[in-house]
Amino acid sequence: MNPFEFVLAVLILVFAFTIIRHKLGIPVRSMRQMRGEPANDEENARLKRQVEQLQGRIHVLERIVTDRGVETASQIEALRDRDQIGVEDKA
Numbered sequence: 001m002n003p004f005e006f007v008l009a010v011l012i013l014v015f016a017f018t019i020i021r022h023k024l025g026i027p028v029r030s031m032r033q034m035r036g037e038p039a040n041d042e043e044n045a046r047l048k049r050q051v052e053q054l055q056g057r058i059h060v061l062e063r064i065v066t067d068r069g070v071e072t073a074s075q076i077e078a079l080r081d082r083d084q085i086g087v088e089d090k091a
């Protein structure tokens with residue numbers, strides 16, 4: 001068996017076992033679970049707080065952007081109205 005055939009056989013076996021594992025519903029475990037390390041709840045809590053903080057910042061930024069857009073649109077309309085009055089006065 002040459003090296004190409006060996007690599008091809010290994011790939012076919014890995015593919016077959018992946019399909020079998022998926023069909024049987026066997027979950028893929030992380031390396032930490034395989035080594036028996038406990039889940040780091042403190043790290044998870046810190047990351048959740050950080051995500052909540054970032055979501056709050058995004059909410060504020062969205063509010064600023066949308067409020068500024070409305071404010072800018074009203075300013076543009078006010079300038080258009082002012083320019084129309086100036087054109088009518090000249091005529």
